Amino acid sequence: MTSTTxxxxxxxxxxxxxxxxxxAAGCTDGLPVVIPTPERVQRMVLATGIDADMVLGEIGPxxxxxxxxxxxxxxxxxxxxxxxxxxVVAAVKALCRPELDTAEMxxxxxxxxxxxxxxxxxxxxxxxxxxxxxxxPGHRANMTIGRAVRLVMLNVGGARPGxxxxxxxxxxxxxAMCVAEDEAxxxxxxxxxxxxxxxxxxxxxxxxxxxxxxxxxxxxxDDPSSADxxxxxxxxxxxxxxxxxxxxxxxTVVVVLNxxxxxxxxxxxxxxxxxxxxxxxxxxxxxxxxxxxxxxxAGNGADDDLLPAVQQPTDVLILVAGGGGLYSTVFPSWGAxxxxxxxxxxxxDLGQACAIPSIS
Amino acid sequence: MRDGISxxxxxxxxxxxxxxxxxxQGDFVARSLGMPDVPRVRIPHPVAGxxxxxxxxxxxxxxxELIAVxxxxxx
Numbered sequence: 374m375t376s377t378t379x380x381x382x383x384x385x386x387x388x389x390x391x392x393x394x395x396x397a398a399g400c401t402d403g404l405p406v407v408i409p410t411p412e413r414v415q416r417m418v419l420a421t422g423i424d425a426d427m428v429l430g431e432i433g434p435x436x437x438x439x440x441x442x443x444x445x446x447x448x449x450x451x452x453x454x455x456x457x458x459x460x461v462v463a464a465v466k467a468l469c470r471p472e473l474d475t476a477e478m479x480x481x482x483x484x485x486x487x488x489x490x491x492x493x494x495x496x497x498x499x500x501x502x503x504x505x506x507x508x509x510p511g512h513r514a515n516m517t518i519g520r521a522v523r524l525v526m527l528n529v530g531g532a533r534p535g536x537x538x539x540x541x542x543x544x545x546x547x548x549a550m551c552v553a554e555d556e557a558x559x560x561x562x563x564x565x566x567x568x569x570x571x572x573x574x575x576x577x578x579x580x581x582x583x584x585x586x587x588x589x590x591x592x593x594x595d596d597p598s599s600a601d602x603x604x605x606x607x608x609x610x611x612x613x614x615x616x617x618x619x620x621x622x623x624x625t626v627v628v629v630l631n632x633x634x635x636x637x638x639x640x641x642x643x644x645x646x647x648x649x650x651x652x653x654x655x656x657x658x659x660x661x662x663x664x665x666x667x668x669x670x671a672g673n674g675a676d677d678d679l680l681p682a683v684q685q686p687t688d689v690l691i692l693v694a695g696g697g698g699l700y701s702t703v704f705p706s707w708g709a710x711x712x713x714x715x716x717x718x719x720x721x722d723l724g725q726a727c728a729i730p731s732i733s
Numbered sequence: 734m735r736d737g738i739s740x741x742x743x744x745x746x747x748x749x750x751x752x753x754x755x756x757x758q759g760d761f762v763a764r765s766l767g768m769p770d771v772p773r774v775r776i777p778h779p780v781a782g783x784x785x786x787x788x789x790x791x792x793x794x795x796x797x798e799l800i801a802v803x804x805x806x807x808x
Contacts, residue, residue, distance in 0.1 A: 435765045480758065537761040 378426055378438050380446065382411075395450075400528050402520065402548055406450040417445035420455030421462055422725030429462070430469025433476020435531025439465050443529050444521070451521035457499045457514050459726045460551075460577060461521045463719040464489050467579035468526065470717050474710030478581045479532035483617065484544045485581040485707040485714075487526075488627060489519060489551040490692060492565035495575030495721040496553040503553035505696035508546075508585060519549025544584040552694050558632035559693035560639035567645055568718055575721030580625045580690065581714055582704035586610050589699050592637045600641035603634055603701075604648070608655030610703035611689065612682040619658060620670040621708030622680050625716045627690045628652060629704070633697040645691050653686040683708075690716060734759045737773065738766050746806045747771075748799055752778035772802045 385391035391408045395401050407413070418425045418441055425442040432439055444465050448458045468475045468487065478485055491501045502512035510516070532538035540547070556563040565576035590606040592599040611626045612619045618626055628648075630638070638648050661676035683689060695702065707714045737749030751759040751773050763771050774795050780788055 433765070434762060480762075531761070531765065533761075536757045537765075539755065539758055 378428060378440050380442060399533055400524075401450070402523055402527065404520075404548075406524075407452050409446040409449040413449045414442065414445050416729055417448050417453070417455060417458055418442055420458045420727055420729050421445065422727045423462070429466050432465075432468055432526065432530035434480050434537045435529075436476070437529035437531055439469060439525060439529045444525060447524035447528065448517075448521040450524050451517045452513070453517040453521050454500075454513070455729050456726070457501075457518050457521075459575075459721050459723055460489075460491060460495055460499050460501070460514075460518050461525075463575075463577045463721040464518070464522045464579055465525050467577060467717045467719045468522070468530070470719075472712040472715055473579065473581070473717050474712050474714070475526070475530065477710045478707065479526060479530055479538050481707065481709065482539050482541045483707050483709070484540050484542060484547075484583055486544065486547040486550055487522060487579050488546070488582045488704055489522065490564065490578040490580075490627075490690075491518075491551065491553040491575070491721070492556065492563050492578070493570070493575040493721070494573060495577075495723060496556070498575070498723055498726075501551065501553035503555035503558075503694045507552045507694055508550065508702075515551045515553075516549045519551035522551075523548060546582075546584045550582075550584075552629070554692045555632060555694045558635070558697075560635055561645045561691075561693075564690070564692045565718065570718070570720070575723055576718055577721055578690070578716055578718050580627060580704075580706065580716035581710075582625075582627055582706045583616075585629070585702045585704055586613070588701045588703055590634065590701070591699055592633070600637050600643070603637055604651045605655055607701065607703060608652050611652060611705065612656035612658060613705060614658065614662075614666050616682070616705040617708040618656075618682040618705050620663060620667050622682065623684050623688070624706035624708030624714035625688050625690055626656075626683055626706055627692070627704040629692055629694050629702040631695045631697055631701050632693055633699075634701045635693045646686070648691050649686040649689045652689050652691075653681060653683065656682040656689075658682075684713075688715075734762045734771075734773070735766070738763065738768050738771050741768060741771050741806070746803050748802045748806070749773040750776055750795070750799075752776050752780060754778035772806050774798055774802060 590603040660678040664671035740747035
């Protein structure tokens with residue numbers, strides 16, 4: 374893949390040799406890839422239902438041109454089933470949006486990577502998991518969609534560790550970080566409906582985040598403080614004093630509630646908006662406290678100024694996923710980049726998608 | 734690096750100051766943005782947080798080179 378719309382054809386004597394050559398060329402994520410032979414790529418392009426040379430946009434820091442063909446190559450390499458490729462296409466469209474600051478996201482020393490959240494009918498069409506361990510191993514759609522997006526970031530966006538991806542350590546979610554919302558288990562409307570879409574639209578929400586941070590909260594039906602305690606626990610993770618957000622006061626933080634926790638909050642009579650507002654309000658620190666951690670970022674205002682972890686309540690994205698239990702999950706973020714680390718959404722166009730047999 | 738390129742594109746003389754740890758990235762960005770020869774000067778890494786005296790010493794050590802490169806890039 375190059376900075377043009379053309380792709381380079383490589384030759385090898387065997388699949389083994391091809392895999393080794395791709396790895397040696399820095400075109401993999403470090404794991405073995407499926408060889409993107411012309412036949413496999415053509416079938417993956419067919420699954421998108423879009424012309425191979427259609428341009429989705431450019432991705433930095435190398436500003437390579439993302440075409441459908443290049444996305445299909447990445448999807449083949451990642452081991453995607455054809456049904457999943459519309460989600461990959463939508464995610465790459467999101468990466469091409471200027472407000473995501475993908476070039477800066479790739480180049481920063483911070484440990485940030487796109488978290489992909491799938492809503493609507495695309496969840497069933499593509500089989501994106503939303504229950505127990507959805508972000509962990511064993512869920513092919515989640516892993517391969519996330520992996521395909523990372524391979525696009527590597528090979529179209531040109532982000533190579535230590536040269537153009539300057540993450541000091543990174544995190545394993547940079548390999549793949551894709552989850553669906555468990556809409557059936559949520560007490561609220563689906564996330565994409567809250568963001569203005571119709572429930573029958575497939576939507577991907579993309580936001581650069583750190584890895585998942587676990588939040589423990591033990592609820593008790595006899596304890597009327599359960600919901601408040603949960604809010605404070607979530608806010609403690611959102612405004613973690615070692616996070617960028619606490620010191621930069623912007624970005625998007627993602628709160629993934631397990632269904633039990635979501636029901637505790639809903640049971641208190643709170644809507645998604647209410648939860649956003651309450652978490653945001655609780656996720657604030659005094660300036661003099663922040664100054665004791667990172668004076669370089671604390672500014673010159675009054676000691677008793679209360680500074681929020683993100684600019685506004687809607688910067689706290691709330692969704693429901695995972696198994697029920699004691700743990701929910703917070704994804705702190707970067708809070709940097711020219712646009713301040715917002716989330717972006719793209720429709721997953723299943724209308725163009727073409728069901729084809731599995732690629733051998 | 735990108736700031737230096739943005740200034741150069743506007744015709745304003747500029748020199749990017751790049752620490753050794755980010756030198757390869759600087760080369761990559763310069764090539765990606767189509768200005769592989771954009772002026773830059775190398776400094777040790779790290780500089781941030783090394784204290785005012787150390788930073789002043791780094792500034793002193795590159796001052797002549799910085800001015801020379803600026804003069805070269807001035808139309």
